[in-house]
Amino acid sequence: MPVPHIRLATADDEEALGRLDRATWSPLHAVQPRPRQPYDLFFSGSCGPRDHLVAELGGEIVGYLRLGFPTPLACNTHVRQIQGLAVADAARGAGVGRALLRAAQDEARRLGARRISLRVLGHNTPARTLYESEGFVVDGVLPEEFLLDGRYVDDILMGRFL
Template identity: 65%
Template sequence: MPEFRDLRIRVAVPDDDEGLALLDRLAWSHLHAVVPRPQPPYPPFFSDRHAPEDCLVAEVGDRLAGYIRLGFPTPVEANRHVLQIQGLVVAEEARGRGAGRALVRAAVDEARRRGARRLTLRVLAHNTPARGLYAAVGFGVEGVLPEEFRLDGQYVDDVLMGRFL
């Protein structure tokens, strides 16, 4: 599938809440989610933990194609030089067309802009598409938590990845 020519990455705004929440629910899968499938009433996408400015959005025309969310890995001040990718979702119809790669590259740029020294993430071991994407943009495996999660009756490793900025 060809890459999008009209893909645009921007910082989320409060009005994106409903669209991003819907995108999140539609993309839910145990390939990347360790929490149960969301059920109504659905919580808002943005919260005290994740504000709109912590989220970069991919758009194609006027449609949301995906998002990536940044946050701090811990609440510890001594860890403030590290940012963490705390969510990456690409709409089904946008997969394989460059939206995920553009979002990760934009997150790297945003982390640098914020003065971070490192960018990290956690990804489930069986999510080979995401692991390949992260490796292609410079993330390396820094650790593995064996059988950290039990999903659909199977134990799944949690893979820690990171890169210096």
């Protein structure tokens, strides 16, 4: 099985990343409604290509990870937060998510972070299992934080030291 190639995103990736983001939308991990046309741009002024790692298999973009700051506070800049992770259905099981997580930890260290955090929905067992296998631990739970498809869902805060 080929190993995913991980790189920083470029402005030229915007269309492909937008398509991937829409194709992978699921109530398993999304708290926003399903995207509808006209679609928003994938990159924004506060979250551009430099904030995204891209996974490629065979030259095709099959995943991304958004790495940002958890808050705008200067006293919190030693922490980076995973603010999005998506893997194309056809690439699931190929190690793409794991490769993106490891690359994000390396990138966070390179940027001077001491810690990395994320939020995951309580019912997203596959993601939680992956995060735990990569050393993330539960830092807190916001019980029934979201009402999704008629069900209350916990928001799980996870993190790890780098």
